[in-house]
Amino acid sequence: xxxxxxxPIQTLLAGNTYPGRGIIIxxxxxxxxxxxxxxxxxxxxxxxxxxxxxxxxxxxxxxxDASKVEDPSLIIYxxxxxxxxxxxxxxxxxxDTIYDGLLAGKSFSQALTARRFEPDPPNLTPRISxxxxxxxxxxxYDMSILKSADPEGTACNRFTYSYAALSGLGHFLHTYxxxxxxxxxxQGEPERVAIPEDVDDxxxxxxxxLDENNRIxxxxxxxxxxxxxxxxxxxxxxx
Numbered sequence: 001x002x003x004x005x006x007x008p009i010q011t012l013l014a015g016n017t018y019p020g021r022g023i024i025i026x027x028x029x030x031x032x033x034x035x036x037x038x039x040x041x042x043x044x045x046x047x048x049x050x051x052x053x054x055x056x057x058x059x060x061x062x063x064x065d066a067s068k069v070e071d072p073s074l075i076i077y078x079x080x081x082x083x084x085x086x087x088x089x090x091x092x093x094x095x096d097t098i099y100d101g102l103l104a105g106k107s108f109s110q111a112l113t114a115r116r117f118e119p120d121p122p123n124l125t126p127r128i129s130x131x132x133x134x135x136x137x138x139x140x141y142d143m144s145i146l147k148s149a150d151p152e153g154t155a156c157n158r159f160t161y162s163y164a165a166l167s168g169l170g171h172f173l174h175t176y177x178x179x180x181x182x183x184x185x186x187q188g189e190p191e192r193v194a195i196p197e198d199v200d201d202x203x204x205x206x207x208x209x210l211d212e213n214n215r216i217x218x219x220x221x222x223x224x225x226x227x228x229x230x231x232x233x234x235x236x237x238x239x
Contacts, residue, residue, distance in 0.1 A: 145159050
């Protein structure tokens, strides 16, 4: 297979019951819009007790039933925030770390030096992050994964990828390779994924490809590169 192959999201997710949480960033085939998507999945009752909610241009994970929350520390956070010409999307509260770091004059990767993988042994779930930067009618984007260097969580390995956005191409980063015990963390570079022109098509493609038992919530945002107008789609299994 060509190293430049671009796969539809259905192919990348086919037969995978638990890729965990996932970030997709890219550009539509026409080159007119940027695309960003974030989904969450869950196996435990605590993880499944979540929804996405929009407030003031940001997207938050919230409990569906507050009375059933066991441990909010790793499941309740701002997943998507906007700062000037940048859009941040992550799988944890490092969204705020990046946001505050940018305000302090740090770069995306510099801000993340303060963070590690999640403290949830034996899985040691990676922290995955992305940031879109809009400039002069175009977009570029960065992605990051912070993962354990060994099964004991002795040290953190940090990987950052910077992309010049190409029409019709996106990159897909998820926390796990597949289900397991412990769950194996994502390996290699972000996967090359096809970005369709229509936001509703992409939303359906992602949601339908995710395992029906474990999918929880999905958020997709398309941004017009000329006007910065947004098209947002939110899907919650629990609502």
